[in-house]
Amino acid sequence: MHISLAAEVLGHIWGFPITNTLVTAWIVMGVFIIGALLLRRSLSLVPTGIQNVMETVFEAGQELVEPLLGKEMAKKAFPLLVTFFLFIVLSNWFGIFPGFGTIGFYKIHEGEREFLPLLRSVYADLNMTVAIAVISVVMTQVFGFMANGAGYLKRYFNFSNPVLFFVGLLEIVSEFAKIISFAFRLFGNIFAGEVLLMIVGFIAPFLAPLPFYGLELFVGLIQAVVFTMLTLVFFSMATSSHH
Amino acid sequence: MLTVFIVELIQTLGIEGKLLLAQIVNFAILLFVLWKVAYKPLTTLMTERAQKIQKGVDDAKQMDEQRTTWNREHQEMLVSARKQAQEVVAVAQAQSAEMITQAKTQAQQKIDTMMAEAQKVVKQEQRAAMVELEKSMTKLVVDVASKFLTKKMNAKDDETMIEQMAKSLHS
Numbered sequence: 001m002h003i004s005l006a007a008e009v010l011g012h013i014w015g016f017p018i019t020n021t022l023v024t025a026w027i028v029m030g031v032f033i034i035g036a037l038l039l040r041r042s043l044s045l046v047p048t049g050i051q052n053v054m055e056t057v058f059e060a061g062q063e064l065v066e067p068l069l070g071k072e073m074a075k076k077a078f079p080l081l082v083t084f085f086l087f088i089v090l091s092n093w094f095g096i097f098p099g100f101g102t103i104g105f106y107k108i109h110e111g112e113r114e115f116l117p118l119l120r121s122v123y124a125d126l127n128m129t130v131a132i133a134v135i136s137v138v139m140t141q142v143f144g145f146m147a148n149g150a151g152y153l154k155r156y157f158n159f160s161n162p163v164l165f166f167v168g169l170l171e172i173v174s175e176f177a178k179i180i181s182f183a184f185r186l187f188g189n190i191f192a193g194e195v196l197l198m199i200v201g202f203i204a205p206f207l208a209p210l211p212f213y214g215l216e217l218f219v220g221l222i223q224a225v226v227f228t229m230l231t232l233v234f235f236s237m238a239t240s241s242h243h
Numbered sequence: 244m245l246t247v248f249i250v251e252l253i254q255t256l257g258i259e260g261k262l263l264l265a266q267i268v269n270f271a272i273l274l275f276v277l278w279k280v281a282y283k284p285l286t287t288l289m290t291e292r293a294q295k296i297q298k299g300v301d302d303a304k305q306m307d308e309q310r311t312t313w314n315r316e317h318q319e320m321l322v323s324a325r326k327q328a329q330e331v332v333a334v335a336q337a338q339s340a341e342m343i344t345q346a347k348t349q350a351q352q353k354i355d356t357m358m359a360e361a362q363k364v365v366k367q368e369q370r371a372a373m374v375e376l377e378k379s380m381t382k383l384v385v386d387v388a389s390k391f392l393t394k395k396m397n398a399k400d401d402e403t404m405i406e407q408m409a410k411s412l413h414s
Contacts, residue, residue, distance in 0.1 A: 039280075055289060134267065
């Protein structure tokens with residue numbers, strides 16, 4: 001059994017490394033885009049099927065976001081938050097499918113025969129988690145500027161008194177800390193889940209992994225909720241003019 | 244020393260600039276496509292439906308109000324119609340009563356005149372009969388007297404004459 005923190009590189013296209021998480025991300029994206037196209041084709045004023053589900057998610061989401069961000073900001077931030085949630089939760093659940101981490105091929109690497117799984121859960125790769133963490137933090141600044149204009153800079157650079165100046169420095173540090181905490185929280189949970197399933201499957205292949213699959217479904221949902229809710233809270237903090 | 248450690252850590256964790264960028268782009272593409280294809284049409288549709296429902300509710304309210312107005316007008320019309328009908332009936336009753344009394348008086352008058360006329364006729368006829376009777380009596384008396392005066396009367400003549408007289412009286 002080989003466990004690697006980093007996603008395995010399957011090959012290179014024009015010098016660009018193609019990892020198994022990238023492949024999975026593309027598959028999940030494909031599922032989303034096809035689903036969205038199907039949804040758009042079946043949209044009607046009287047909702048049916050998947051449209052009902054999506055509308056329920058939208059209504060619940062909007063009810064959650066609007067009191068925190070205000071109607072205008074909520075309209076702008078909502079698509080991003082929904083995409084965070086849906087992409088994370090579907091990717092996480094996708095990673096539980098059989099075949100993840102088990103279907104692959106062997107490659108000779110530095111004289112050693114190495115197993116390369118073809119698919120790997122999207123968020124069991126720090127590149128992906130750092131990517132969405134960066135998006136989340138950058139968008140927090142964007143919404144902060146949109147809501148408060150140049151006054152938003154006072155949050156980081158405040159020369160009116162030494163205490164606020166120091167607080168500003170701490171805020172800058174905390175923005176970078178956010179990226180790290182976002183990225184490692186999600187990565188840690190999903191990667192640990194993958195490893196856990198692999199080990200349980202290795203020790204007792206039948207029945208024993210079932211409760212862990214249930215657990216992983218739950219963890220996948222919870223992590224998506226945590227990521228989205230934290231982003232929402234940071235958006236809310238950035239858009240409110242408390243200075 | 245620290246930088247070497249950080250670089251090593253990043254390598255061990257598999258963080259690579261190109262891949263990071265690729266994933267950011269991936270997410271951006273996904274966000275854009277979902278926003279364009281799903282979120283926007285769906286939100287538009289939901290707003291449209293909300294507006295439609297609002298309009299329906301407003302329309303229903305308006306119609307309700309209209310109906311109340313109509314009901315009231317209808318009620319008012321009914322009341323006035325009933326009043327008018329009552330008035331018409333009262334007038335008709337009064338008129339008919341008057342007509343009946345008129346007819347009664349007229350009839351009474353007619354009866355009275357007819358009675359008077361009839362009595363008059365009867366009286367005239369009576370008078371005529373009396374005159375006639377007087378005439379025949381006179382003639383009879385004259386006849387009898389002349390007979391008595393011109394003829395010597397015996398019992399048989401007397402008898403026949405009486406018979407003749409009786410006959411002529413009968414005729």
